[in-house]
Amino acid sequence: MSSGVSGAQLQRGFGAEVRDAVTTRAAVLVVGVLLLQFGFIVSYVGALHHPYPHRAALAVAAPAQVSGQLVGQLNAIPKQPLDARPVADEAAARRQILDQKVYAALLFDPTGRRDRLLLANASGPALATAIEKVVTGAEARQGRTVATEDLVPLASGDAEGLSSFYLAVGLCVGGYLVASILGISAGSRPANRKRAVIRLAVLALYSVAAGLGGAVIVGPVLNALPGSVWGLWGTGALVVFAVGAITMALECLFDVVGIGLAVLLFVVLGNPSAGGVFPPPLMPPFWRAIGPWLPNGAGTSLARSIAYFDGTALTRPLLVLVVWAVVGVLVSLLATGRRPRGGRPTLQPEAGPQL
Numbered sequence: 001m002s003s004g005v006s007g008a009q010l011q012r013g014f015g016a017e018v019r020d021a022v023t024t025r026a027a028v029l030v031v032g033v034l035l036l037q038f039g040f041i042v043s044y045v046g047a048l049h050h051p052y053p054h055r056a057a058l059a060v061a062a063p064a065q066v067s068g069q070l071v072g073q074l075n076a077i078p079k080q081p082l083d084a085r086p087v088a089d090e091a092a093a094r095r096q097i098l099d100q101k102v103y104a105a106l107l108f109d110p111t112g113r114r115d116r117l118l119l120a121n122a123s124g125p126a127l128a129t130a131i132e133k134v135v136t137g138a139e140a141r142q143g144r145t146v147a148t149e150d151l152v153p154l155a156s157g158d159a160e161g162l163s164s165f166y167l168a169v170g171l172c173v174g175g176y177l178v179a180s181i182l183g184i185s186a187g188s189r190p191a192n193r194k195r196a197v198i199r200l201a202v203l204a205l206y207s208v209a210a211g212l213g214g215a216v217i218v219g220p221v222l223n224a225l226p227g228s229v230w231g232l233w234g235t236g237a238l239v240v241f242a243v244g245a246i247t248m249a250l251e252c253l254f255d256v257v258g259i260g261l262a263v264l265l266f267v268v269l270g271n272p273s274a275g276g277v278f279p280p281p282l283m284p285p286f287w288r289a290i291g292p293w294l295p296n297g298a299g300t301s302l303a304r305s306i307a308y309f310d311g312t313a314l315t316r317p318l319l320v321l322v323v324w325a326v327v328g329v330l331v332s333l334l335a336t337g338r339r340p341r342g343g344r345p346t347l348q349p350e351a352g353p354q355l
Contacts (some may be wrong), residue, residue, distance in 0.1 A: 032260055039268045043287075047272035051282040053130045055083040057101065059093040062086070062108035070108060074138060081134045093118060097151050100305065100313040103281070104131045106146075113144045120152035122308035124279035125161050152308050155226050163224040164307060165276020167214055168299035171236050172270065174210045175243025175295075176262045179203065179251065188251040188258065189336060196252075196336040200329060203244045211236025227307035235306060239299040242321045245328025246295075252335035270296035292316065295324055 060071050067086045074084035085102070087093045093105035097120050107116040117135055119128040132148055139146050154161050182199055190196040215232035218225045225232065243266055250258030273283065273291035280288045291297035298317035305313055 029256070029260075032257070036260055036264060036268065039264065043268045044272045047283050047287040048277055050284075051126060051130070051278045052079070053081040053127065053134060053281050054285075054288070055080050056103050056127060056131055056281040058082045058084045058131065058135070059087045059096050059102045059105035060084050060108070061088070061090050061093045061105065063110050066108065066110070070106075073142075074106075074135075077134065077138060082131070094151065098309060098312065100309055103127055103279070104135075106135060115139060115144060115146050117146045117148045118151045119148055120308075121150050121154050122152040122161065122304065124275070124282075125154065126277075127279040127282055130282060155224070155307070157223040158225060158307075162276055163218055164303035165274055165300045167218050167225070167232070167236070167303050168239060168274060168276070168296055169271055171210065171214055171239040171299055172243045172266045172296050175207070175240040176247040176259070176266055178206050178240075179244040179247035180259045180262070183248065183251040183259070184256075188255045190252075190332075193333055193336050196332055199248065200245065200332065203248065204241055207237045207241035207244065210240045211238070225303065225307040228311075231306040231311065232303060235299060235302040238318075238321045238325065239295055239302075242295050242324040242328065245325050245332065247328075249328045249331035249335065252332050265294065266296060270294040273297060274300045276300050293320055295321055 058074065060067065060074065062070050071084045071086050074082050084106075087096060087105070090105075090107050093102075093107065096102045097105055097118060100123070103120060103123050105118040107118065109115050117132060119132060121128045128150075132146075136146050155163075157163070182202065186199075190199055211233045214236040215229045219227075219229045219232060243262075246265070247258065247262040250261045252258070254261060269290060273287035273294060274296035275283075275291050280291055283291070292301065298320040301317040302314060302321075305311055305317075
């Protein structure tokens, strides 16, 4: 008789060890993480690797006899970089820029061959530069020149115009991380609706503190953004709560997978499409379409509007954030009241009250 262990026994033993070390559930989650990683690369590179303006809104102030022809020529530029539209006069053009209805305005000079281009670097310096390049080329083909004027310049502490974006990103990170921590520490799904309400209340308190901290940091501390600290505080609190509530809802529905879905929404899709690095007209169609409807993009727009445009164009981003927050709260409460059907039970803490 041999006292050694056969190769078959070693093989079976190793296989059993692998199955014990990496369960089927863990293997599926690892594959999910791999796909999420690939999605991150595709989304960021796809959105940001080749910025080119597409139908950037441009007001055109010109005499009636040349306005139609000039607008038609600008809209006929190959690949449609501009969405030119006539306005009555310079005052109307300036007002549309300040109201964030257009990104720039061309003022035609009927008495000479030098026109003026009004820009708003606060809307995104990369887009302002792209519009200036396109308009300058179009004017040169007509034997005309352009003088530019920055109507809404960036603050000295916001040289690249990215402070609004990074503020929104930081707020979103706080939102889904605090919801994830609450879920991991006390069970993905609260034990009952009363505890779900308590967890949402904790999230609300955290959101108020996070919003205040973010507003103070980008305002008085770093002087990165001008504008109302109160307005930025409210924006921050709403962004954090909306993202946190949706993350909590996803955890209630999908357990730990919900955290991955939150990362997909707010990191993989939300950050590159937010309009921070490049405003929407510079992004490909998919990211241009989804950006304004995600909390990252809505938060960036709100912060930028408050900082630079006296709070104009707030309605849509505010509604977007409110809808995300309300949906997150309702789904969390409804999912908490639903009895789990099979699957891995939600782990409860061994001691101490559950949130």
